[in-house]
Amino acid sequence: MNLSVNPNDKTPIYRQLYEQIAAEVLSGALAPGTPLPPIRTVSKELGVSMITVRSAWEELIRDGYLLTRTGSGCFVAPISEAHRQSKVNEKLLASIDETVAGARALGVTADELCAMIRDRF
Amino acid sequence: MNLSVNPNDKTPIYRQLYEQIAAEVLSGALAPGTPLPPIRTVSKELGVSMITVRSAWEELIRDGYLLTRTGSGCFVAPISEAHRQSKVNEKLLASIDETVAGARALGVTADELCAMIRDRF
Amino acid sequence: MNLSVNPNDKTPIYRQLYEQIAAEVLSGALAPGTPLPPIRTVSKELGVSMITVRSAWEELIRDGYLLTRTGSGCFVAPISEAHRQSKVNEKLLASIDETVAGARALGVTADELCAMIRDRF
Amino acid sequence: MNLSVNPNDKTPIYRQLYEQIAAEVLSGALAPGTPLPPIRTVSKELGVSMITVRSAWEELIRDGYLLTRTGSGCFVAPISEAHRQSKVNEKLLASIDETVAGARALGVTADELCAMIRDRF
DNA sequence: GTGGTCTAGACCACA
DNA sequence: GTGGTCTAGACCACC
Numbered sequence: 001m002n003l004s005v006n007p008n009d010k011t012p013i014y015r016q017l018y019e020q021i022a023a024e025v026l027s028g029a030l031a032p033g034t035p036l037p038p039i040r041t042v043s044k045e046l047g048v049s050m051i052t053v054r055s056a057w058e059e060l061i062r063d064g065y066l067l068t069r070t071g072s073g074c075f076v077a078p079i080s081e082a083h084r085q086s087k088v089n090e091k092l093l094a095s096i097d098e099t100v101a102g103a104r105a106l107g108v109t110a111d112e113l114c115a116m117i118r119d120r121f
Numbered sequence: 122m123n124l125s126v127n128p129n130d131k132t133p134i135y136r137q138l139y140e141q142i143a144a145e146v147l148s149g150a151l152a153p154g155t156p157l158p159p160i161r162t163v164s165k166e167l168g169v170s171m172i173t174v175r176s177a178w179e180e181l182i183r184d185g186y187l188l189t190r191t192g193s194g195c196f197v198a199p200i201s202e203a204h205r206q207s208k209v210n211e212k213l214l215a216s217i218d219e220t221v222a223g224a225r226a227l228g229v230t231a232d233e234l235c236a237m238i239r240d241r242f
Numbered sequence: 243m244n245l246s247v248n249p250n251d252k253t254p255i256y257r258q259l260y261e262q263i264a265a266e267v268l269s270g271a272l273a274p275g276t277p278l279p280p281i282r283t284v285s286k287e288l289g290v291s292m293i294t295v296r297s298a299w300e301e302l303i304r305d306g307y308l309l310t311r312t313g314s315g316c317f318v319a320p321i322s323e324a325h326r327q328s329k330v331n332e333k334l335l336a337s338i339d340e341t342v343a344g345a346r347a348l349g350v351t352a353d354e355l356c357a358m359i360r361d362r363f
Numbered sequence: 364m365n366l367s368v369n370p371n372d373k374t375p376i377y378r379q380l381y382e383q384i385a386a387e388v389l390s391g392a393l394a395p396g397t398p399l400p401p402i403r404t405v406s407k408e409l410g411v412s413m414i415t416v417r418s419a420w421e422e423l424i425r426d427g428y429l430l431t432r433t434g435s436g437c438f439v440a441p442i443s444e445a446h447r448q449s450k451v452n453e454k455l456l457a458s459i460d461e462t463v464a465g466a467r468a469l470g471v472t473a474d475e476l477c478a479m480i481r482d483r484f
Numbered sequence: 485g486t487g488g489t490c491t492a493g494a495c496c497a498c499a
Numbered sequence: 500g501t502g503g504t505c506t507a508g509a510c511c512a513c514c
Contacts, residue, residue, distance in 0.1 A: 098220075120218055192487070350451070
């Protein structure tokens with residue numbers, strides 16, 4: 001689990017952490033049950049405030065990516081394959097919708113957009 | 122020119138206005154030289170503060186979409202077709218690259234992605 | 243007397259007119275006694291409001307470049323050679339002081355500045 | 364970092380602040396990474412509104428002189444020496460060209476102009 | 485009438 | 500604590 005933060009990025013640091021962990025869980029790189037390092041460790045290694053790390057963890061717990069066992073720390077939450085797929089699709093669709101909206105606003109047709117997509121793939 | 126704001130959206134109001142005007146200029150819906158309604162008018166119609174509208178206008182002026190003639194009002198700035206195309210491509214490519222990256226990470230093929238795109242268009 | 247205005251310039255239109263006439267008077271291109279075209283003529287030719295032209299004329303009269311004879315229009319005011327020179331020097335010194343201030347703020351020495359000046363001369 | 368504002372000056376306060384900070388960054392007086400005092404502090408010390416300070420900061424951020432880390436404050440942005448030099452030259456040359464043009468129109472020689480410059484330095 | 489600037493005071497997200 | 504955004508209302512220069 002290689003976490004990193006970019007302070008120059010406009011997205012909040014706690015959000016950067018959230019995205020990285022969520023992506024690793026969804027891709028399977030972080031298997032359910034895997035223990036996470038203590039907050040204070042992450043905090044020191046990344047050079048960010050413990051409060052910031054705690055914020056990220058809280059959102060991850062809220063969204064079902066992590067769970068906490070008092071006294072033992074945080075772990076990757078169990079997640080069904082169906083659930084995983086649905087989250088993955090949700091993310092992809094959101095991204096697609098944004099791109100499509102941008103293209104329509106700029107007067108680009110579906111054909112042109114698909115051509116550009118194949119080009120970048 | 123149909124402007125609208127969504128106060129529940131997390132993106133700032135002035136940013137929402139910016140995106141809408143910029144898109145209309147880039148798509149050609151707003152031709153160079155077209156006068157914009159006075160800030161006070163836009164402000165009243167949208168129910169937002171004059172200053173919020175001004176913030177959006179300021180960024181649009183800075184980025185070359187609008188120009189202002191004090192005492193006469195604001196106008197769509199002249200823009201070369203080449204410049205317009207390059208801006209359109211820049212905006213779209215950023216969005217496309219993000220979507221493509223997400224799709225590849227999930228093992229979605231270009232064909233499948235294009236099918237999804239056409240579906241949402 | 244070739245007047246022109248640039249609406250895209252950030253300096254007010256009436257100021258642009260002022261500067262052009264003042265420069266022509268100081269350089270001698272407009273001799274004392276020369277009649278100026280009527281305001282409404284200038285207004286039409288330049289495509290600017292009569293009020294704008296009037297503002298420029300007013301400042302020029304106030305600063306002694308023009309004088310008005312009711313019923314006959316405006317004329318270039320008589321100006322002594324000493325007066326002309328003093329105004330010219332005043333303008334040049336103001337320009338120099340601004341440049342020097344800028345150079346000092348940027349940490350450029352007098353020698354470096356002079357070298358750049360000779361280069362551009 | 365000694366900031367000051369002159370309310371009698373015709374140039375906007377936020378512009379005065381912009382020029383002062385930009386000059387200090389370009390001259391090297393403010394090194395990259397240096398933290399700036401909080402907006403609220405600057406605001407109180409200068410006796411101007413927080414928003415006026417914010418306006419200046421906003422332009423400085425936009426133009427790459429500063430960067431902001433919400434929650435931590437504003438900092439002098441990293442800038443390459445080459446970039447710094449090019450900006451310095453750009454600023455000075457604009458000022459120099461204006462002065463030189465005025466001098467030539469008055470028949471002042473380069474030597475005379477340089478003498479005047481050294482005198483005012 | 486227009487836009488340009490400034491003020492005082494507020495609420496929010498982030499660290 | 501920090502900066503980011505928004506409001507309501509004011510004064511000015513310009514056209």
